[in-house]
Amino acid sequence: MAASLEDTGVTYGELADLEAEFEDVETEIIRKQFEMTKPLYEKRERLVSQIPNFWPLVLEQAPPDIDEWIQPTDSAVLLMSLTRLSVSHFEIENGGNGEPRSVSIRWEFNENDYFEDRVLEKKFWYRRSPEGYTALVSEPVEIRWKEGKDLTNGLLSLVKAVWDEEQQNGVTANKKEKKPLTAKQQALKAKIEEVGLGGQSFFCWFGYIGDRISAEESAAASAKEAENRARKRAGQPALPEAEEKEDEDDEDDDDDELEIFPAGEEVAIAISDDLWPGALKYFIHAQEDDEISDREFEEMMDQDSDEDDEMEE
Amino acid sequence: MAASLEDTGVTYGELADLEAEFEDVETEIIRKQFEMTKPLYEKRERLVSQIPNFWPLVLEQAPPDIDEWIQPTDSAVLLMSLTRLSVSHFEIENGGNGEPRSVSIRWEFNENDYFEDRVLEKKFWYRRSPEGYTALVSEPVEIRWKEGKDLTNGLLSLVKAVWDEEQQNGVTANKKEKKPLTAKQQALKAKIEEVGLGGQSFFCWFGYIGDRISAEESAAASAKEAENRARKRAGQPALPEAEEKEDEDDEDDDDDELEIFPAGEEVAIAISDDLWPGALKYFIHAQEDDEISDREFEEMMDQDSDEDDEMEE
Numbered sequence: 001m002a003a004s005l006e007d008t009g010v011t012y013g014e015l016a017d018l019e020a021e022f023e024d025v026e027t028e029i030i031r032k033q034f035e036m037t038k039p040l041y042e043k044r045e046r047l048v049s050q051i052p053n054f055w056p057l058v059l060e061q062a063p064p065d066i067d068e069w070i071q072p073t074d075s076a077v078l079l080m081s082l083t084r085l086s087v088s089h090f091e092i093e094n095g096g097n098g099e100p101r102s103v104s105i106r107w108e109f110n111e112n113d114y115f116e117d118r119v120l121e122k123k124f125w126y127r128r129s130p131e132g133y134t135a136l137v138s139e140p141v142e143i144r145w146k147e148g149k150d151l152t153n154g155l156l157s158l159v160k161a162v163w164d165e166e167q168q169n170g171v172t173a174n175k176k177e178k179k180p181l182t183a184k185q186q187a188l189k190a191k192i193e194e195v196g197l198g199g200q201s202f203f204c205w206f207g208y209i210g211d212r213i214s215a216e217e218s219a220a221a222s223a224k225e226a227e228n229r230a231r232k233r234a235g236q237p238a239l240p241e242a243e244e245k246e247d248e249d250d251e252d253d254d255d256d257e258l259e260i261f262p263a264g265e266e267v268a269i270a271i272s273d274d275l276w277p278g279a280l281k282y283f284i285h286a287q288e289d290d291e292i293s294d295r296e297f298e299e300m301m302d303q304d305s306d307e308d309d310e311m312e313e
Numbered sequence: 314m315a316a317s318l319e320d321t322g323v324t325y326g327e328l329a330d331l332e333a334e335f336e337d338v339e340t341e342i343i344r345k346q347f348e349m350t351k352p353l354y355e356k357r358e359r360l361v362s363q364i365p366n367f368w369p370l371v372l373e374q375a376p377p378d379i380d381e382w383i384q385p386t387d388s389a390v391l392l393m394s395l396t397r398l399s400v401s402h403f404e405i406e407n408g409g410n411g412e413p414r415s416v417s418i419r420w421e422f423n424e425n426d427y428f429e430d431r432v433l434e435k436k437f438w439y440r441r442s443p444e445g446y447t448a449l450v451s452e453p454v455e456i457r458w459k460e461g462k463d464l465t466n467g468l469l470s471l472v473k474a475v476w477d478e479e480q481q482n483g484v485t486a487n488k489k490e491k492k493p494l495t496a497k498q499q500a501l502k503a504k505i506e507e508v509g510l511g512g513q514s515f516f517c518w519f520g521y522i523g524d525r526i527s528a529e530e531s532a533a534a535s536a537k538e539a540e541n542r543a544r545k546r547a548g549q550p551a552l553p554e555a556e557e558k559e560d561e562d563d564e565d566d567d568d569d570e571l572e573i574f575p576a577g578e579e580v581a582i583a584i585s586d587d588l589w590p591g592a593l594k595y596f597i598h599a600q601e602d603d604e605i606s607d608r609e610f611e612e613m614m615d616q617d618s619d620e621d622d623e624m625e626e
Contacts, residue, residue, distance in 0.1 A: 005600070010361075014360060015360065015597060016597065018357055021356075029342065029346050043334075047328065277335070280335065
């Protein structure tokens with residue numbers, strides 16, 4: 001079915017402007033939410049830090065968006081060694097005036113049989129591309145696996161090597177010229193094809209990169225958008241469109257085919273927007289599943305005989 | 314894995330209280346969001362009312378949570394005749410001080426071959442059960458199908474008949490006494506078993522009921538919760554727990570087995586929290602898929618030859 005803005009008094013630009021206004025208000029709401037919930041998160045931290053298995057239990061109750069990626073071995077590692085999970089909106093913390101949608105997800109571990117790290121922290125930057133879309137982008141986080149214990153089958157260290165090489169060569173140049181894959185990239189691609197991504201460890205998530213949008217590109221794109229909206233209001237013509245890269249589609253494909261955890265952004269959002277704010281709820285569910293408070297326990301005892309009777313009916 | 318609040322200084326009650334505080338702040342945020350976005354929604358309404366196929370195009374781009382329920386015939390009916398969709402937070406509109414999570418979803422139609430109605434409006438009330446959980450509950454909305462055109466195969470009118478009967482007999486009494494199914498309920502159950510619910514029309518969603526929690530029960534449960542939190546703060550003991558209905562589980566099963574659209578609440582939330590606020594974004598996507606603005610069109614024409622060259626490589 002064809003869209004029909006023709007023959008209406010409405011232009012595409014008007015709709016896009018209004019959509020941008022919605023986005024601005026949404027950003028403002030996220031800021032307010034951050035301020036209003038801050039004391040509650042601090043209180044929660046004080047309480048749950050006294051419960052040794054709080055976060056493993058929350059993860060056990062994680063919604064499907066997250067749970068589907070956690071393999072049995074991952075689950076065992078998390079249950080045995082995860083001591084703390086925390087999400088910070090690092091660009092607006094401590095009075096910062098940055099992007100409220102950027103998040104850092106920090107995992108703290110006890111000593112364990114799988115890796116040396118006691119902290120794994122992965123940052124996601126909310127960025128606007130020169131073409132105008134927004135995305136969470138990240139960088140691979142290395143894990144120092146113990147001998148023979150790499151749950152990612154080498155994928156994570158390969159993706160890190162490819163990333164380091166890309167940083168050294170300069171991302172933009174590399175992308176624009178559409179160079180053939182480097183030896184490291186070829187090795188990563190071959191490894192991905194060899195092991196497949198179905199059923200790979202959740203720890204591959206630490207290797208997610210996403211689109212290559214630098215802080216500078218993002219700032220320029222946002223500034224341009226703001227400028228265009230101001231011009232619109234003043235009845236002036238918009239700035240020229242970003243030069244579309246001719247090989248944009250192919251390029252995205254390249255990035256994607258070297259991505260070891262393509263759903264990295266969705267999982268980050270599920271953690272920061274669902275698991276993190278809902279942690280108490282999930283923990284309480286775990287309590288209700290596994291154990292019960294004393295008062296409830298007594299009540300259940302009173303009813304148990306009735307229920308048994310019913311079941312026997 | 315057993316939850317372990319024992320041996321910690323933390324009680325179940327402290328966690329539940331904090332969770333309730335989070336909920337209160339969340340309610341406050343939803344109110345603020347409503348106020349802050351109100352002028353934008355009004356502006357949007359003025360713009361999109363000039364675009365005849367706005368809402369059908371938005372629905373074509375609906376996220377999977379909604380799209381998966383729309384069968385090809387539903388889709389054809391919506392495309393041909395849906396003129397307007399709107400979501401209202403009816404308990405806080407016009408200065409109301411009610412529950413901001415209650416929503417009414419209103420569909421407006423042109424004359425069409427399937428039903429007589431020009432407006433179908435379904436309300437969802439956010440209620441707290443005597444046991445303490447919260448849910449969106451609703452009532453079946455009848456559709457006056459034209460001869461031989463009932464897309465729900467009679468399910469919707471059966472569920473309405475059962476509902477009316479339930480209202481007449483008094484819900485609570487019926488539930489508590491765990492009566493056997495009435496003739497109408499048996500007919501509905503048999504019909505559900507006969508046609509199955511897989512692949513049924515989206516219009517069955519209008520028959521969703523959900524848990525039976527009356528406004529009075531909900532108000533009492535909320536008042537009691539607030540009272541308990543005040544007592545807690547004052548160091549007083551909590552009020553006695555709600556009397557658990559012994560047959561609670563069975564009863565829920567009864568309700569569920571007579572539900573013709575069990576995912577009704579999830580779909581309502583997807584519409585009110587995703588499709589409705591994101592309608593411009595979805596429409597813009599549709600535009601980008603199907604058609605393009607003049608400026609973009611010109612630019613694409615400039616690039617087309619290059620792209621063709623590339624594809625031929």
